[in-house]
Structures are given as structure tokens and as C-alpha cells.
Amino acid sequence: MSRAIDAAEVRRRTRELLAAHPPATTGRTDFLRARFDAGLAWVHYPVGLGGLDAPRSLQQVADAELAAADAPDNDPRRIGIGLGMAAPTVLGFGTDEQKRRFLRPLWVGEEVWCQLFSEPGAGSDLAALATRAVRDGSGDWIVDGQKVWTSSAHLARWAILIARTDPDQPKHRGISYFICDMTDPGVEVRPLRQITGEAEFNEVFLTGVRIPDSHRLGPVGEGWKVARTTLMNERVSIGGSRIPREGGMIGPVARTWRERPELRTPDTHQRLLTLWVEAEVARLTGERLRQQLVAGQPGPEGSGMKLAFARLNQEISGLEVELLGDEGLLYGDWTMVRPELVDFTGRDAGYRYLRSKGNSIEGGTSEILLNIVAERVLGLPAEPRNDKDVAWKDLSR
Amino acid sequence: MTAPTQPSATPDLLYTRDEEDLRSAVRALLTDRADAPTVIAATESDTPYDPRLWSSLATGIGAAGLLVPEELGGQGASHREAAVVLEELGRAVAPAPYLTSSVVATETLLALGADGGPAGALLGELASGTRTAVLAVPFATAPARVDTALASLDGTVRGVAEAAAADVLLVPTAEGLYAVGTTDPGVAVQPLVPLDLTRPLSAVTLTGAAGTLLADADASTAAVRRGLLAGAGLLASEQLGLAEWCLTETVRHTRERHQFNRPVGSFQSLKHRMAHLWLEVVSARAAARNAADALATGSPDAPLAVAVAQAYCSGVAVHAAEECVQLHGGIGMTWEHPAHLYLKRAKADSIAYGTAGSHRRAVAELADLPAP
């Protein structure tokens, strides 16, 4: 019998891990693998899959011990799609075999994941997607179609993919969910340059891509249900992390305000104070949400956080560009690069202003999130629709 | 300095089980004694508030003594619990001198360190709900700007909230803080016509009144500031309760009201407005809880937490009440429907204990974001 997992037990196990694999003399990947095998990767995951079946709130105990010992982490910013979206979906719908195969290298960061959901003709209305998956004689799936806005596709080893397996069904019912090998010869990734000059995202062309049936997640035709798990986790991971006061975009503009009195005007002062208050309130709202989760009372507030941060990031960075005056007319660098991660810190205000425009589009637009809040949280009636009971192949495009 | 000051400790932003029990008791009482028709009728009567409701709330439930330690005759609870009472009072726009007497006047007396003496005796009476007191300063006074004191017990203070039915006035003067009975000779409390019909305002005129000196000028200023800081901080909870009622009622109405063969609440332009409001209410709750917790724990962060809560929640309450009127259509303009009570209370609250603008000015100072 294993003993009950409490904070003391997590601490004990973390110290045991550190003693057996001293970070100073252990390679990064070896250490992370050992941490996964000790169940200290994500303690709320099952035993054997990087966790201890323990309450999520105990993760902070392990993290604090590991940080104090200067242990390497898995650089979550680089593998956000894997951690935030692929992993909970594999855990929720994968077979034992799939969980064993995919979760460890995902968490350790040896295998980067991307998300092949959006298409040129299916963004907000994702369920309208047209990429086809057809089963051939061997039982494998052959996938043809085009995906777009795919972040990290140029770095990814695997993708979560949704494709249409039955065009005769209404659109939500004929979709299946797959794990796609990005090294398959039928996968072509082309950079898609964006508003900042860089190419974080890509177009992905799928031509005769072969996916074994063992890489299907969930039953055939029920991919939409599986995808909803992914999307819910996406919004939680976008909106739910803890930040210190002035930890977000308000930090750089407040610093500029303090260091550069010559830039101050009465108008920008009023706007700065209003935004500072709103950023502080958003921080507190996020903190309250976190406390609710720890207390086991998750509320619907999470869906609101992404909305709040998208608007604040845009308004704050917009104010900063204006505050900078002459310097706001300049831009760091338009060179087309394919970055490894999105990081707002250390970038100039112009970059932050432009990149944050994506915050109200990626992961569900703000308009769609407002629909979700109105219908699922407030219980307001849905608008009349004419696309729900019609076979996908008969919809207008 | 270029780094922000960080909060000294992580605030508890949730509600405890005891706080939820208190909420249920207050809500049951208000549902019973202060439903909308009753409140509307009361605004046109001569009694500013229902004395039976007050005694049930203040004495029965014990809400009047929440901030007062047990040894001084109170409940020995804190601002966190008083904030929950105010959420419920805001939700019902119930007339009751809770914010003015049980929070501001009480906190002012507590700041004097009332061990025995006249202040201690008065505190016990306020805590038991047998008497009420109000601070004789204009309701619009912000905590950071207490400069309106009279030279002595002579002169007029306009816009004093809930003085009409109070037993005692706490009067800050250049000589110090006095307690003066409202029915004493030389004291005239003249009712004004208030925008917010649920919170009476008066002009208080003192002509050679005799009062009891409770504190000298310095102690008085510090105590009044502390009283107003608690008032401003907990007003955010009243604004939260008010906004929450407006949202809930607007959602209910727009789900039921049909036009164009559909519920008007199915039109996206209205859904988005209500979803925005929901996000504001959720955010206001975090800000209001943060202020209440900072006051309760005596955190050094309290002045900033209060300024942030007031700078944010005032606007949320007004926005919620304005949307409530608009999304009700013609009904929202009528005297029978309670929406107008909420709009008037919200608008008055946005001025009470300092406007959002004056609290942003406090933020500028406390967060080191100086004016040009």
C-alpha cells in the first residue's frame, strides 16, 4: 500500500529525487525523465504517467523544493501546446498504450506538439472543417487537406489533428480526432509571416498523410467531443496563471513612467492610472480563480480571464507606444524569423502592441468567448441556427 | 524607485462558511422585510428606514457589532463579514444606516482606542444596535482628503448621510472630535432632497451646541481618516451586491421578454453587453474582497487595496445599473420597477467617500505613478 499523498509526502519524494539525481551532476533530460518517473511532473496525473494521483494544489510543494535546489525545468513556454492541450486530451481520451507512449516525452520536452485545428474555411466555426480522413484497406487513415495559423508546426514532432471522417453527418458528428506524425512525407509546413514581421505560425498542407488507427483519440465520429476538451484546456492555460503585481504588460509601461518623467502628460497619466487599476483588478481576479481551484470550487470565471487580458494587453501596449512619442515611431526589427517561443518580455513596445492583437483572436476570438459566457454562464438563449441538423456536405461554403 | 511594491501577504479572496451563513441570514431577513415594493413605498414615507428591520439586522443578527471586539460589546468579527452584510444590503438597495453607523462611525471610534470613557460607552451602544451615530462630514469626502473640519461646534456641514435618524453625530473640528446628540439644543438636522432615495442626506447646523470631546485634533484626523478608509473599502462590497442584482435581473428579464418572435436575450448585441457586465462583476468581486481582507488583517496594503477597489467598483455599479435600465426598455423608466432605485444608489455611491477619479489620484501616490 502506498501512503496517502500529502504535502509532507510530496516534499519527501522530491528530496529523494534530488538526492538520487543531483541537478548539478545530472543532465537536463535525464533529470526531467527521473522527475517524471518519480511522479513529480504533474502530481495530479495518475501514478506511472508522471503523477501521484494527488490534488493539483500539491504541485506547488514540489515546484518550490525543485526551484530551491536549482533543478532544471521543462521550459513550459516552449511546449505550451503539448502541456496545455495535447496532454489533457491524451489523458482524457487516450488508450493506455497512447498515454505511455506520448506523455513522457511530451512533458520532458523531447517532443514538441502543435495543433492542427483551424483551416482557411473553418476558424470560429471550427466544426465546419474540410480536411478529410479516409480509411484505406489496411485500416490506416489517409488524410488530405489544409490547416492554417499553426503555431510551432516548424518545431513539432506531433500534432493533434481533427479531420472529417463522415461528410454525410451534420458537421459536429462526422469529425474524428488523431495524433499526426509531423515527419510524415505528406506533411508540408510553410511559414506564414505575421503582423510582427515574424512567422510564429504556419500553413500546413496534408497530402496523403498516413495515420495508423492506433493514433486515433476517442471513437470514430466523436472527435468534436474530444476537441472540446482540448479547447477548454486551451482557454484555461491562456487565462489561468498566477502573476505578481505589475507582472503583465503594465510592468514595462509603469517602469517607463517612473524612469522618464519627460514623457508624462495629463492625458496619459489618467489613462495609465485607469489601466493600472484594471490590470491590478485582473490580477486579483486571476488570484481569486486560483484560490477557488485550490479549494476545489472551480468557477466559470476562467472563461472571463482571457477576455480581460486580451483587452488589457492591447490597451496597455497601445498606450505605451503613444507615450514613447518619437521612439514610438520606430520598430525593433522586421526581419522574418521563425521564433521558438512567444515572449513579450524584453521586446519593444511596438512588437507588444502588434503581437497582442492576436490575444483576442488566438484560442477563440473575444466575440466567441462572449457568446460562450452569455450562453453557458448566464444561460441566455442561443441565436437561431440553420447549420445544426444539415449534413456537412450540404452546408454553404 | 522603479519596482512596484508587492502586497505583503496573499489575501484570502474567497468567502468562508461562516460568511456564507451570515449572508443567508441577512438575505432571508431582507427578502422578508425589504422587498422592492416595500423599499419604494418607504422612500415616499417620512421614516428613513424600518426600525424593525434595523433591530433584526443590527441586534438580532448582530451585524452592527461585527467590527467591534467582544470585550467592547461587539461580535469580534471583521471587515470581511461586514462586507458580506453590505453586499446583501446593496443587492436589496435596503435603507439602513449600516455603512454610516456600523462601519464608518464605529471604525472612527475604534481608532480612538476606546478603553472606557465616553467613546467606549458609545461604541458599545453602536455595537448592540440600540443607538446609531454618523460622522458629520459630507458623504463625498474621500479618505485622503479630510480637510473639511469645522473650527468648533459652530457652523453647517452639508450632505451628511443618514444623520436624520441618527442618535449621535461625531463632529470633527479644529479642536478635536466631538460627540453631539442630534436632539441636543443648538443642533439642527435639516433633510435635503437626495438623488438616492434610499440614503437620506441632511445639512447639519450647529449653533453653540455642547458636545463631549472624544479626541484632540490630531487623533481626530487620524481616526476620521481610518473611518472613511473602512467606509470606502466596504462601499465596494455594497457596489458589488448592487451590480450583481442588476445583472441577474437583466438576464432574467431578457430571457423572458419576447420581441421579433424570440427572447430579446438571444440577440447577440445584448448577450455581449451582459457578458461584459458579468466579467466586470466577477472582477469587482475580487477587488472588493481584496479591500475587505486588507482592512480585516490591518495590512499595510489597505490604502492601495481600498483605492483600487473604489476606482474600479464605482464604475461597475453605475454601468450595471445603466444597462439594467436600458435592457429593460420602457419598464426600466417607470417608478414601479426598482431599477431606478439601483441607478440612483449606484450614481450616489460613485461620489460617496470619493469619486473613482479621486481614488485614482490616491493610486498615483501609493503605486508611485506621479502626475506630470
Ligand SMILES: Cc1cc2nc3c(=O)[nH]c(=O)nc-3n(C[C@H](O)[C@H](O)[C@H](O)COP(=O)(O)OP(=O)(O)OC[C@H]3O[C@@H](n4cnc5c(N)ncnc54)[C@H](O)[C@@H]3O)c2cc1C
Ligand atoms: C497568433 C495566432 C496563433 C494561432 N495558433 C493556432 C494554432 O496553433 N492552431 C490552430 O488550429 N489555430 C491557431 N490559430 C487560429 C485561431 O484559432 C483562429 O484564427 C480563430 O479561431 C479565429 O478564426 P478565423 O481566423 O477563421 O476568424 P473568423 O472565424 O473568420 O472570424 C472573423 C471575425 O468574425 C467574428 N465572428 C465569427 N463568428 C462569430 C459569431 N458567431 N459571433 C460573433 N462574431 C463572430 C470573429 O470574432 C472575428 O472577429 C491562431 C491564431 C492566431 C492569431
